[in-house]
Amino acid sequence: MRNISSISPIWGREYKLEEKPFDALSSKSVNTSSKYSPDGGFGKGQSILIDSIIKSTHKYIELLTNKSNIGAIGLIEDNICVELQGKNEDIIQILFYNKLSGRCLACNYDTKNNIYNEYKLRNHRNSKGEKGSILFLAMMPEILKDNEALSIFNEYKLYIEEKNDLDELSIKLMATLCDNVYRRVLKGDLKLIIQEGVPLEKICLEDIENKKIAYTKLLLGKFKKVKKIKENKKQIESLKIEPGEFTLNLSRKLTEHEKSQIIKLPDSHRVSKIERRICKEIKRNWNKGDMKIANILLEGDAGSGKTQMAKALSSNLGLPYTKITCFSDMDKSDVLGSILPVVNEDNTDSNKEIEYKYFPSEIVRAFTEGYLLEIQEPTVIRDAAVLMILNSALEPEGTINLPTGVVKRHPDFVAVITTNRNYIGCRPLNEALRDRIQHSEKMDLPEREVMIERAIAKTGFDNVELVSKLVDAIIALDECATANAIHGVAGMRSLFFWVDAIKNGEDIRESMYYKVLYKITTNPDEIRILEEAVENNTSLFIETQSRR
Structure with a gap:
């Protein structure tokens, strides 16, 4: 077996379009x-x-919207299992896909015989x-874990639900999604390994x-042939x-105030x-x-910790902690600090003199005094000049040009960048900034x-059995939201x-809505999908009905 090539028949270059309405x-x-195109970006290439x-x-989309009983998608560890109704109503296609290796097993199950x-x-030989x-x-x-693919998919889904016909925008959206998948497969970002010219490795009855061939988590639809198995819970070491x-060997002795700033x-x-x-x-x-690790990136959903x-790094490393939360209109003064007018109280004259004093930002204070600085959400910053200052500051021998002169990076300074992924208002993390990260x-x-x-x-709350079921529900909701392109998050705060x-x-089921589900979404269709994820993948409401 080998990676898919650009000339593989799977891309259908030699075959006409058959899927409606694109067949026209x-x-x-x-x-x-x-x-991912060499031309880069929406509308610039072919x-x-x-x-x-x-x-x-x-x-x-049909599975998402529950329009027809065409099949199902389920997870088992690093594998995705799929059933799909074939053209012949007596045929069910079954495929087992390993997302890490790209290996596929499949069969056409003849239900009649x-x-x-x-x-x-x-x-090329068998059309x-x-x-x-x-x-x-x-x-x-x-595919939908990629922010571009997810955005295009959602836009296309909404568009065809409203118009349900072809026009320039719907064609362009679908073509961009095709290009996204095609190039990610060729790059190896999406694993897919098949052998050209021979059938896929066969799924047998014994499997x-x-x-x-089974699933532990149901994502969408309803399986007819593939069975669900109980997931073996992994025991982790304490x-x-x-x-x-x-605790780090710092270059200076901490003051009592600095010690109080350690989390x-x-x-x-x-x-x-x-x-x-x-x-x-x-x-x-x-x-x-030069091998010192002092710039850390933590990237994940809200509530992922x-x-x-x-804060745990501050405690374990013995460094004072401070933070800055970035915002879209952030400018240089928010990074460098400001020169502000100050009344000279020592002047005994009735006309008090106004002096101008420099007040450093929290970034500058951490940078020059050797703190652990958490930089929250730099992906929302719009001003390129602000990102350039941050880039300079994150250099191993970084400097910042202040109104009062140039200052150097303190040897004890540690920067921890924390950012969400694929959220509205967030941009991809600046490449130059990401390049300065030593551990992500x-x-x-x-x-x-x-x-x-x-x-x-x-x-x-020490009811371990019930808390375990609530945790299983949060995990099922988190996986379901990702699989169904629902933007909300089920995280530790909700738990x-x-x-x-x-x-x-409070009632277990009722509180699930106002403590968890409505934090994810209030869309009725999405709520229904999330409800089914809890019902199908946990035993929460099987054994807890009497506790209402």
Whole structure:
């Protein structure tokens, strides 16, 4: 097997468009391109409409909107399992896709004769094979993790729901999405490995019966043949950080005020693998000159623990903590500080003199005095000059040109950038800024057991069985929101307040809405999808009805 090439038959260059309403077009070429195109950006290059991607997009939208019972998508560890109704009503296509390796197993299940036939992709010698739509349907949850693909998908979905016909915009949107997927597959960002000219590795009856081909989390639809299996909960090791284990050898002795600025972690804090890893890396390289790690990026959804992680680093490293929250209209004075008029109170004359005094920003104070600075949401900044100042400050021997003169980066200064991903108002993190990062972490929900421990410690609610079910619901909602292109987030904050509400006598199901679901979305269709995710993937409302 090998990676998909640019001339692979799966792209359908030699075949006409068959998916309605695009089948009416005389040409597949469209003057547009994704951000991954060498031409770069919407409308600057040439893209090709790809029939299999168009069909998979339409099928995914059908599953999202529950318009027809055409199949289902489910997860099991690093695999995505898909059922899709074939053209023949007696045929169910089944595919098992590993999103890490790109390996695919598939079959055409003949329900009438109970036979598992090979799934053959069309090729140069056999134009009667399958076009491969089920492959891209299985990949859709991974495809939509990209901010451009997600934005285009949502716009196209809304557009066709309103107009349901072809025009220049809908064609351009679909062509851009096709180009996005095509180029990410060629780059290897989206893994897809198939062998040209031969059937995909076959799924056998034994694979289904023995539940090797199965799912643990239902994302969309309803499976007819593939079975759900109970997920084996992973046991994680209890992690600890001993007092002083990662305390840095600072270049100066901290003042009493600076010591008071070191974060004291609450009793509810639980050490994670990411926390230990970052602390270990910083400590290990602290005195290694150019290899010193002092610029950290934490990127993830709201509620994933980015700010809590920054505070934990302050506590573990022994550095005073401060922060700045960026905003769209941020200008140079917000970074450099300001010169402001001050009345000279020492002057005994009735006419008091006005003097001008420089007041440093929080950034400058941390930069010059050697604090741990959390820079929240630099992705919202619009002024390029502000980003240039930050770029300069994050250099290992960085400097900032202040109104009072040039200042150098303190050797103890640590910058922790925390930013959301794919949120409205956020831009991709500036490439120059990202290049200055020495350690980056993708922040997702913590491990299940860590979530349980934190929720119990935070709220004092010690019903471990019920808290475990609430955690499972939060995880199911988080995965469902991602898979269904719902922009809201189910995170630790929602979990804490949900547990607290239940502790104080609130109804489990009712409180789920105003503590969790309505924080994600208030769209009725999306609420229904999220409700089904909890019903189908947890036992929360099976064994807790009597507790209302």
